[in-house]
Amino acid sequence: MNSTTQKLSFTVNLSFEAHSIAQELVSKISNQKKRQQIYLNSLAVFAVNHYLLCMGFETDYLEGDSRNPVAVQLMNVADLIVKDIGKLECIPILAETEVVEIPPEVWEDRVGYIFVELNDSLKEANILGFIPKARDKVFLSKLNSLEDFLVYLTELEVVESVQAETTSHVISFRQWWDGVIDTSWQKVEQLLNPQQLGLAYRSNMSLITRGQKIDLGMHLDQISVALVMKVMSESDSEEVDILTQVYPVGEMALPEGIKLIIGDETGEGSEVVSREDDNWIQSEFSAESGERFSITVAYGDSEVKKEFEV
Incomplete structure (x- = not known):
């Protein structure tokens, strides 16, 4: 020794x-x-x-x-x-x-x-x-x-404590539509480089598009990704279409094993897992006015969970 x-x-x-x-x-x-x-x-x-x-x-x-x-x-x-x-x-x-x-x-x-x-x-x-x-x-x-x-x-x-506080805060899309958006949710151009944007944003932007940087793991093995939300709604509809995506920050490909988990109020949901060399992962779904759902981004033993309300 x-x-x-x-x-x-x-x-x-x-x-x-x-x-x-x-x-x-x-x-x-x-x-x-x-x-x-x-x-x-x-x-x-x-x-x-x-x-x-x-x-x-x-x-x-x-x-x-x-x-x-x-x-x-x-x-x-x-x-x-x-x-x-x-x-x-x-x-x-x-x-x-x-x-x-x-x-x-x-x-x-x-x-x-x-x-x-x-x-x-x-x-x-x-x-x-x-x-x-x-x-x-x-x-x-x-x-x-x-x-x-x-x-x-x-x-x-410290990370667990911050994540617990974050989890208890429900993010309201109604406030987003009213122009009240927390500064931690940035425009995607501020988070991702032009090459990444070109992969999935060749068409016109949706009604609301925002992203937030998420750190998974600390100190010796830190992984940073961006959680991107595209919220689309027609004026005569109570239903909202939601596209949620996870991108690498500072890299062109995600690490293998990043999980994007969507959960509804009943506890049911879906999961997408990144493969080797994936540039991003995504999940698309619809929700009605007043409905709540959660989005969890996980890697190994680290995870960040966000609660949303339409």
């Missing part, structure tokens, strides 16, 4: 409580290899939970799959839910380990992966560092520091 990682580690004593929890999870498992996997995973989660509480973060220690006796038998899982942030995966490692492979079943639905070195006696755990996204092989000498980890979590916490 290099000196940088050692300097940034945080030591947790693995108490009788830590081992009691692990022992309870493996008590009905006969396969020795599976017992060891679950036991070490449990100790790693316990250590990270203690560390985060010391650092001032709240957790849902009891709610993760890592505390579910059935889930741990079916999967190699060591998740810890951090309140208002998301799931961390706690990766246990033994002394002298240099390279780690992350289990494929935990590559999704995680805000980060934190690595925990357990000593030979399993009485101490050292929190070493983290990575924000899973990859095939992780070299422990290349981990991001715990200092970066705390900054990363703090930024995610």
Whole structure:
């Protein structure tokens, strides 16, 4: 282990409580290899939970799959839910380990992966560092520091708080038609370059066209996209046609896996997912006066949800 990682580690004593929890999870498992996997995973989660509480973060220690006796038998899982942030995966490692492979079943639905070195006696755990996204092989000498980890979590916490406030605000198309439009909704020419506009705006603009920049992910892997709304209505109709699109900001193609999700008041909806080299994605639908719907743009564990009313 290099000196940088050692300097940034945080030591947790693995108490009788830590081992009691692990022992309870493996008590009905006969396969020795599976017992060891679950036991070490449990100790790693316990250590990270203690560390985060010391650092001032709240957790849902009891709610993760890592505390579910059935889930741990079916999967190699060591998740810890951090309140208002998301799931961390706690990766246990033994002394002298240099390279780690992350289990494929935990590559999704995680805000980060934190690595925990357990000593030979399993009485101490050292929190070493983290990575924000899973990859095939992780070299422990290349981990991001715990200092970066705390900054990363703090930024995610701020983003979740801002998004919660945004979600509670319903955007009214009636106000848009009256000329009252929040300044965060810009004209698309201000958000997208001429080449992008040419892809889908060759014809005349609709009655109202506005866009808003959305940041998905923070600190180490920030993705910026533009959510564009085209609202079309005929004077003698109660029905409104809505075209919603997602474009990359600063790039010509979207990352693969960007989701555009439309939801109605009943909870039903539709989803479009970007493929490799997609220049934009879109969904077109109609809504009646007074109807509410939501639009969610998501990428990995990050998502932004907007509520609208016709």
